[in-house]
Amino acid sequence: MADRANDNITADDVARVAGVSRWTVNRAFKKDASISAATRARVMEAAGQLGYAPDLLAASLASDRSNLVALLVDDFANPHKLVMMERLTRILRQHGWDTLLVNTLDRNDATVALMNASQRRVDAAVLIGVNFDDQELETALGARRIRKLIVFARFSANPNTISICCDxxxxxxxxxxxxxxxxxxxxxxxxxxxxxxxxxxxxxxxxxxxxxxxxxxxxxxxxxxxxxxxxxxxxxxxxxxxxxxxxxxxxxxxxxxxxxxxxxxxxxxxxxxxxxxxxxxxxxxxxxxxxxxxxxxxxxQPLTAMVEGLVSVLKGETESADLSLFQGRMVIRDSA
Amino acid sequence: MADRANDNITADDVARVAGVSRWTVNRAFKKDASISAATRARVMEAAGQLGYAPDLLAASLASDRSNLVALLVDDFANPHKLVMMERLTRILRQHGWDTLLVNTLDRNDATVALMNASQRRVDAAVLIGVNFDDQELETALGARRIRKLIVFARFSANPNTISICCDxxxxxxxxxxxxxxxxxxxxxxxxxxxxxxxxxxxxxxxxxxxxxxxxxxxxxxxxxxxxxxxxxxxxxxxxxxxxxxxxxxxxxxxxxxxxxxxxxxxxxxxxxxxxxxxxxxxxxxxxxxxxxxxxxxxxxQPLTAMVEGLVSVLKGETESADLSLFQGRMVIRDSA
DNA sequence: GAAAATTATGCACCCGCGTGCAAGCGGACT
DNA sequence: AGTCCGCTTGCACGCGGGTGCATAATTTTC
Structure with a gap:
């Protein structure tokens, strides 16, 4: 391993180089923050030079928003899971969320894993399991700090969950x-x-x-x-x-x-x-x-639209209606 | 959503209830920490009562160890990926690591995604991509704060990476x-x-x-x-x-x-x-x-053994040898 | 051209926990 | 009884940034 470990470049360092305060540095990295184009450019210049990037851990801690979503999967046998994961990770990333992949295949591990995710302050837990039973749902619900529990690609009658699925x-x-x-x-x-x-x-x-x-x-x-x-x-x-x-x-x-x-x-x-x-x-x-x-x-199923529905839920801009009535389309081949 | 959001139970709250200091509370949650069995029990009792669990974000920030691994995947078409993901997430979890699933299918997103992972201070980035090319490797290497870059299930001659694969x-x-x-x-x-x-x-x-x-x-x-x-x-x-x-x-x-x-x-x-x-x-x-x-x-391929090799690398206890010579076994069926 | 309205920047305090060290406590030993 | 030692517990300080507000620098307005 070469020279990886030039860590520890914080906003303070950049501030020093750019000749501004630390807060101004962080502002430069925040979209629609109140900062002049000139200073922002100067800060970015210094940041690029030092190789600085804001620490998401510290940001999450301070802001109570992690931009992290836990994806709970309990079935790795169905290739469709792969399709869903691809779509979910890609689109979530485009909107600023990262995905924590949580394997809940084993019931015992599931509790621990879920607990762990909650301890990372995930913004939401998304279940794309199909084998999950009611107990798993309860476990998920019991986990503190899981702000939203979303059942994806399957309808859930549980009032404590939001389900995003096709009709x-x-x-x-x-x-x-x-x-x-x-x-x-x-x-x-x-x-x-x-x-x-x-x-x-x-x-x-x-x-x-x-x-x-x-x-x-x-x-x-x-x-x-x-x-x-x-x-x-x-x-x-x-x-x-x-x-x-x-x-x-x-x-x-x-x-x-x-x-x-x-x-x-x-x-x-x-x-x-x-x-x-x-x-x-x-x-x-x-x-x-x-x-x-x-x-x-x-x-x-209209996966892309469904994931976009998920994003709107995460952003809190959903009307909470119509999330379980997405319309897909039949694909007629030769088997019937 | 019912009553999720009784957040904000910190070690301090538990300390108050248990009649000890905050530090003692955290000790109780740490394996082989210097604490008497009696106090630990008292703390755990209080913690359970309050529904407290240590905040991993804060812990990572303070300790500079995230117990997070980024899993970079650029191919969601091969079902074998699903098998690998299952094995990786399960075993990593057993050893205390969580997995960040990063979709690097799109080259442009890949850089951003990787950058993002590094900003979360992942302990390592694991590539299980097969289509990844040299540029992707370089991108990964360029990302700061990625302490270890591991190429899984494929041999890599790049001296800056650790490759874990079968012979x-x-x-x-x-x-x-x-x-x-x-x-x-x-x-x-x-x-x-x-x-x-x-x-x-x-x-x-x-x-x-x-x-x-x-x-x-x-x-x-x-x-x-x-x-x-x-x-x-x-x-x-x-x-x-x-x-x-x-x-x-x-x-x-x-x-x-x-x-x-x-x-x-x-x-x-x-x-x-x-x-x-x-x-x-x-x-x-x-x-x-x-x-x-x-x-x-x-x-x-002997996936389980390989993942355990990965764990030992993460723990820093690897001898760095023999990680690319795992022995699998042929499975002879009818096609040849 | 001065006052008012904006926009920029700086700052105190907080997020929740880890680290290393110092202080407290009790028992064994001379 | 006094001393030394080992195990517990407490604490100051730091991790890197976010929030809201106060202050400073511009711009707008008449």
């Missing part, structure tokens, strides 16, 4: 109608884990719409985790022993991870084809679904 | 020998982008070993990004027009992302089978490769 109901209605319109008649809904606080209404929406539209009752089953391997196993179990005229002709999945497992099972366990023998739909539009192995018909 | 050469030799042993004779090496500072020696190793062992020269080509779609296109171009006796019988890929694209191309563009017509190998063992679509023969 799941509308999305699922659209998907259901598409499936019905395609002429499928024996559906199977493949749901993920069922939790209380932050629940997706996809299954309920699908079942209700299906019955209303066709007069028949749709079958469903659920998987304990959003894991393609588990979906594979569940679908295999479900289809085994069913004769061709009794097995489903379409499997509507709660998300792409499940859908990919389902397609694999259909193809490799039963030698059937998608969509000819059994069609499949997903949700999320993860990059992998474009592979010719899947060509999945799915639904894309 | 790529040994791994590739093993893979090459496996491929040779299987009897393949017309290989194609599919490499990723070629950068200078942090280069994988996989291609060189493969080509050299192949020639030494068989006396023939192996073909190779490269892809501009570690993206299955690009790999698909490149492989398609490469194979188009080749008669069966002139096309490769095995494609050795620099990582799984490329391998998956290759397999898709082989199957869907040419109607060929893997491994019967063209075998394929990858590197990383990402979860997706276990899908029956791929059943990829690949190489698994």
């Amino acid at each position: 799941d109901r509308a999305a699922m209605l659209q998907m259901t109608d598409h499936v019905i319109g395609k002429g499928y008649r024996r559906p199977l809904f493949l749901a993920g884990p069922q939790t209380l606080s932050a629940h997706l209404m996809r299954k309920e929406t699908f079942l209700a719409r299906w019955q209303a539209a066709t007069g028949t009752i749709a079958a469903f089953t659920s998987v304990a985790r959003y894991d393609p391997t588990l979906a594979y196993a569940t679908v295999t179990t479900h289809l085994t022993g069913l004769s061709a005229d009794r097995r489903p002709d379409v499997i509507v999945c709660e998300n792409d991870a499940l859908a990919m497992g389902a397609i694999d099972a259909i193809r490799y366990e039963f030698g059937l084809r998608t969509p000819d023998d059994i069609a499949v739909t997903g949700f999320d539009d993860v990059p992998q679904t474009t592979s010719p192995n899947y060509r999945l018909t799915t639904y894309r | 790529d050469r040994a791994a590739m030799l093993q893979m090459t020998d496996h491929v040779i042993g299987k009897g393949y004779r017309r290989p194609l090496f599919l490499a990723g982008p070629q950068t200078l500072s942090a280069h994988l020696m996989r291609k060189e190793t493969f080509l050299a070993r192949w020639q030494a062992a068989t006396g023939t020269i192996a073909a190779f080509t490269s892809v501009a990004r570690y993206d299955p779609t690009l790999a698909y296109a490149t492989v398609t171009t490469h194979l188009t027009g080749l008669s069966a006796d002139r096309r490769p019988d095995v494609i050795v890929c620099e990582n799984d992302a490329l391998a998956m694209g290759a397999i898709d191309a082989i199957r869907y563009e040419f109607g060929l089978r893997t491994p019967d017509d063209i075998a394929v190998t990858g590197f990383d063992d990402v979860p997706q490769t276990t899908s029956p679509n791929y059943r990829l023969t690949t190489y698994r």
